[in-house]
Amino acid sequence: MEKISVIVSCYNEEKALPLFYEEMERVRKEEFEEIAEFEYIFVNDGSKDNTLEIIKKLRERDEKVRYVSFSRNFGKEAAMYAGMEVAKGDLVTLMDADLQDPPSLLKKMYDVIKVEGYDTVATRRVTRKGEPPIRSFCARMFYKIINKISDIEMVDGARDYRLMKRQVADAIISLKEYNRYSKGLFSFVGFSTKWIEYENVERIAGETKWSFWKLFKYALEGITAFSTTPLILSSLLGIIFCIAAFIAIILIVIRTLIYGDPTSGWPSLVCIIVFVSGVQLFTIGIIGQYLSKTYLEVKKRPIYIIKETEEN
Numbered sequence: 001m002e003k004i005s006v007i008v009s010c011y012n013e014e015k016a017l018p019l020f021y022e023e024m025e026r027v028r029k030e031e032f033e034e035i036a037e038f039e040y041i042f043v044n045d046g047s048k049d050n051t052l053e054i055i056k057k058l059r060e061r062d063e064k065v066r067y068v069s070f071s072r073n074f075g076k077e078a079a080m081y082a083g084m085e086v087a088k089g090d091l092v093t094l095m096d097a098d099l100q101d102p103p104s105l106l107k108k109m110y111d112v113i114k115v116e117g118y119d120t121v122a123t124r125r126v127t128r129k130g131e132p133p134i135r136s137f138c139a140r141m142f143y144k145i146i147n148k149i150s151d152i153e154m155v156d157g158a159r160d161y162r163l164m165k166r167q168v169a170d171a172i173i174s175l176k177e178y179n180r181y182s183k184g185l186f187s188f189v190g191f192s193t194k195w196i197e198y199e200n201v202e203r204i205a206g207e208t209k210w211s212f213w214k215l216f217k218y219a220l221e222g223i224t225a226f227s228t229t230p231l232i233l234s235s236l237l238g239i240i241f242c243i244a245a246f247i248a249i250i251l252i253v254i255r256t257l258i259y260g261d262p263t264s265g266w267p268s269l270v271c272i273i274v275f276v277s278g279v280q281l282f283t284i285g286i287i288g289q290y291l292s293k294t295y296l297e298v299k300k301r302p303i304y305i306i307k308e309t310e311e312n
C-alpha cells in the first residue's frame with residue numbers, strides 16, 4: 001500500500017493538536033483505510049507550551065505518529081522543510097495544526113493526483129472571511145505587486161496546504177536556500193499543479209502566530225527572494241534625477257543671464273538636498289535588503305537544528 005506523510009508544523013498548538021489528531025484520524029479511517037497507509041510527522045517548532053508533551057503522548061498511543069522537535073523556534077518554513085526531509089511517504093502533504101487546512105479535503109486532493117494524474121494539488125482560499133480588513137487589503141496589494149515584478153507566479157490566497165508526489169517534495173528539498181518563501185519555491189520547481197478552492201475556515205483553538213509585522217517581513221522575504229526589479233528602481237531614479245538636474249542647470253544659467261541675481265533660492269536648495277538624500281537612502285535600503293539576504297545565504301547556516309525525534 002502507498003504511504004501518505006502528513007506533515008504538521010506546530011508552534012504553541014497545545015489546544016489545537018488533540019483536535020487536529022482526532023479529525024485527521026477520523027478522515028483517515030473513513031476515507032483512506034483501504035487505500036493508503038499514513039504517517040503523521042509533527043514538527044515542534046520550539047513551542048513554549050505543552051505541545052511537545054502532547055505529541056509524545058500521541059506517539060505512545062499511535063505508532064503512526066513521528067516527530068521532530070527543534071532546539072528553538074525556527075519558523076514555519078523551516079518546520080515544513082524539516083518535515084519533508086524526514087517524511088518517508090510516496091505522497092506528502094503539508095498541513096497546519098489549527099484545522100484551517102481541512103483534512104476532509106484530502107481525499108479529493110488524493111483523487112486529483114491518482115485519477116487526474118497531476119503531480120501536486122494546492123489549495124487557495126477564495127474568501128478571507130474572519131480576517132481583519134486591513135490585513136486582507138495588504139495581502140491583496142502584495143500579490144498584485146509581486147506578480148508584476150516577479151517571473152514566478154504567486155497565487156493570491158494560496159495556502160501552504162498541499163498534497164504532492166515524492167518527486168515534488170524532493171525537488172523542494174533540493175532547494176537549500178536559507179531565506180525560504182514556500183509559495184515561490186513551489187512555483188519555481190514547476191510540475192503540474194491543480195488548484196482547489198475553498199472557503200476560509202477559522203482556527204479551531206489557540207491564536208494566530210502571525211503579527212502584522214511578521215507578515216510584512218515575510219512579504220519582503222518573498223519580494224527579495226523572487227524578484228530583482230526593486231534594484232532596477234535605483235538605476236531608474238538615478239537617470240531621472242540626472243535629466244532633471246541637467247534641465248535645471250540650463251534653466252538657471254539662462255535665468256541668471258537674463259535677470260542676474262545668481263545666489264537667491266536657498267530654501268529650494270535645501271528642499272532639493274533633503275529630497276535627493278531621501279531618495280538615496282531609500283535606494284541604499286533596497287540594496288541593503290538584497291545584501292543582507294545574500295549575507296545570510298553565504299553563511300550557510302543550517303535551516304533548522306533538531307533537539308530530539310521519536311527515535312532518540
Ligand code: UDP
Nearest residue numbers: 009010011045075076079096097208209210
Ligand atoms: N507555525 C510554526 N512556526 C511558527 C509559526 C507558526 O510552525 O513560527 C505553525 C503553526 O503552529 C500553525 C501554522 O504554522 O500550524 C500556521 O500558523 P498560524 O495558524 O498561526 O497562521 P495563520 O493561519 O493565521 O496564517
Ligand code: MG
Nearest residue numbers: 096098100203
Ligand atoms: Mg492558522
